[in-house]
Amino acid sequence: MNRSWTKIFEILEKEERLIIGLMSGTSLDGLDIALCGIKGSGVGTRVRVLHFKTVAYDHHFKAEVKSIFSRRDADLQLVCLMNERIGLIHAQMVLEAIASWGMQASDIDVIASHGQTIFHAPESLHGLSGYPNATLQIGDGDHIAVHTGIITIADFRQKHLAAGAEGAPLAVYGDYLLFSRAGEDRVMLNIGGIANFTYLPADQDASRVFSTDVGPGNTLMDQYVQQHYPWQYFDEAGKLAASGAVNEELLKSLHAADFLSAGFPKTTGPELFNLAYLEAATESAGLGEMKHEDVMATLCAFSGSVIVESVIRCFGAEGRPSIYMSGGGMHNPVLVDHLIKGLPNAQFFTTDELQVSPDAKEAVLFAILANETLVGNETDYGERPGIPSIGMGKICLPF
Numbered sequence: 001m002n003r004s005w006t007k008i009f010e011i012l013e014k015e016e017r018l019i020i021g022l023m024s025g026t027s028l029d030g031l032d033i034a035l036c037g038i039k040g041s042g043v044g045t046r047v048r049v050l051h052f053k054t055v056a057y058d059h060h061f062k063a064e065v066k067s068i069f070s071r072r073d074a075d076l077q078l079v080c081l082m083n084e085r086i087g088l089i090h091a092q093m094v095l096e097a098i099a100s101w102g103m104q105a106s107d108i109d110v111i112a113s114h115g116q117t118i119f120h121a122p123e124s125l126h127g128l129s130g131y132p133n134a135t136l137q138i139g140d141g142d143h144i145a146v147h148t149g150i151i152t153i154a155d156f157r158q159k160h161l162a163a164g165a166e167g168a169p170l171a172v173y174g175d176y177l178l179f180s181r182a183g184e185d186r187v188m189l190n191i192g193g194i195a196n197f198t199y200l201p202a203d204q205d206a207s208r209v210f211s212t213d214v215g216p217g218n219t220l221m222d223q224y225v226q227q228h229y230p231w232q233y234f235d236e237a238g239k240l241a242a243s244g245a246v247n248e249e250l251l252k253s254l255h256a257a258d259f260l261s262a263g264f265p266k267t268t269g270p271e272l273f274n275l276a277y278l279e280a281a282t283e284s285a286g287l288g289e290m291k292h293e294d295v296m297a298t299l300c301a302f303s304g305s306v307i308v309e310s311v312i313r314c315f316g317a318e319g320r321p322s323i324y325m326s327g328g329g330m331h332n333p334v335l336v337d338h339l340i341k342g343l344p345n346a347q348f349f350t351t352d353e354l355q356v357s358p359d360a361k362e363a364v365l366f367a368i369l370a371n372e373t374l375v376g377n378e379t380d381y382g383e384r385p386g387i388p389s390i391g392m393g394k395i396c397l398p399f
Contacts, residue, residue: 004397007151011109012375015039018050020098020150021367022090022113024139026193026270027222027328028065029233030056031090033097034363035108041376043204045177045368051101052360055093062233069118070270079118079138086116087143094148105149112370112393113154114362115139120269122166124259135167141396153370153393163388168267169196172211172387173372174365177379179354180204185321187311188351190362191329193219194269195307199314207382212265215257215306216273217329220299223275228292238334241300244293253285254278254302264313265386303329304338311343320345326358369393 011017016039023032033055037048057065068074068082090113098105115137122133141154157167175188175198186200195217201208221241222234235241257277259268278299282290315321323346329335330350340348350358373393381387 002397004151004399008374008395011151014109017109017371017374018107019110019112019367019370020094020108021363021365021370022094022111023363023366024090024114024116025362026069026117026219027234028057028062028069029328030054031093032360032363033094034360034367035097035101036364036367038367038371041372042379043177043180045371047178047356047364047368049356049360049364051097052357052363053097053100054359055097061089065116065118070120070274074118083138083140084143086139087141088147090139091144091147094144094150108150110370110374111144111148111150111152112366113139113141113144113152114156114366115141115154117269120168120267120271122168122267124166124262124266125268125271133161133166135161141394145396145398149398151398152396153373154396155394156366156369156392158394159390159392160388163390165386165388166267169198169211169213169265170369170392171196171362171365172198172209172381173379173392174368175211176200176206176209177368177372178356178365179324179351180209185315185319187314187321187323187346189307189323189325189327191217191303191307191325191327191332191335192362193217193222194273195303195327195329197307197310206379207384209381210265210384210387212310212386213267214310215260215268216299216303217307217327218303218332219270220273220275220278221296221303223270224278224292224295224299227275234328235296235300235332238300238332240293240296241332241334242297244291244295244297246301247285247287247290247294247298249285250282250287250290250295250298251301251305253281254298255305256281256284260306260309264310297334300332300334301338304335304342307339308342311346318345320347322347322349324349324351324354326351326361330358
């Protein structure tokens with residue numbers, strides 16, 4: 001028998017599997033690396049986060065990725081080259097992380113790699129008759145497997161597309177298995193480049209669980225900062241937004257996208273919410289040049305309002321959900337203040353309360369998806385669009 005498959009059968013028999021989850025989001029700040037000890041599967045999944053670190057990308061690498069990120073006119077040769085380059089860089093980052101934890105590659109059972117999204121094209125965005133939902137993540141899993149010597153599960157989103165969904169968000173699967181709790185309505189809110197949340201009903205009925213994108217989280221703010229403050233990548237601690245004033249005319253104009261009123265679940269990306277969108281909203285509002293701080297204050301209020309409005313659509317204005325935050329936006333106190341004021345009956349926490357670092361959560365969720373690929377049995381999420389009852393990920397062997 002091929003020795004890689006022998007290794008896989010050994011992994012399947014383990015009581016606890018050591019799986020490294022990798023996540024690199026649309027903020028392009030770095031690679032999140034979470035080493036998880038995972039027991040069981042399905043609703044019996046139990047996770048220990050043993051180690052976690054974020055390895056920052058250097059400026060040159062960020063610029064390379066940004067040159068092909070969310071661009072219809074991207075250089076096809078560079079896309080091809082970066083698919084391999086990102087895989088090799090991520091592999092090296094993983095090996096260095098393993099060494100820093102006093103371990104060896106042979107100690108790790110599996111790597112779960114999300115890859116780097118460079119374009120997201122659901123039908124609701126591309127609008128082309130006869131073409132399916134599509135998304136593209138690069139950072140080849142075979143390169144990671146061969147360079148590290150560790151079995152790698154990658155390319156998770158393609159099965160979601162193949163089953164008729166939109167390829168995002170995938171958090172619903174890991175959120176339900178890890179965080180659902182009887183007696184408490186929970187919202188697992190991730191404020192990344194795009195804000196999304198998973199609804200976990202108090203009755204733990206998997207057929208009622210759903211995950212949805214709601215609109216921009218950090219992406220518009222990050223893009224604006226990078227355009228006008230090139231020495232910065234984001235509005236650290238919301239300082240720019242805090243120093244400006246919200247422009248109500250622009251805020252109203254920003255809410256014009258049909259996506260924002262569409263039903264759940266749905267998905268979007270920087271392909272819609274970008275600087276061209278901001279420019280069109282500014283022109284529609286009849287506004288001239290604005291102070292950068294006022295634009296940032298308004299973009300922050302916009303992100304806050306789309307999250308608030310989406311939660312209210314689920315629970316009503318009087319709802320009392322428990323909201324567990326993760327993602328970079330939870331570090332922006334101005335944005336969080338918008339949420340608290342907009343949802344006065346909700347209780348706000350971070351996933352630290354659930355023994356998972358909010359910065360590590362997305363990487364941990366992909367480790368859970370890889371565990372389900374290996375040992376999971378089908379969890380029934382009901383007959384609903386957007387949440388097929390499937391396992392995801394392609395297995396890449398080291399040799």
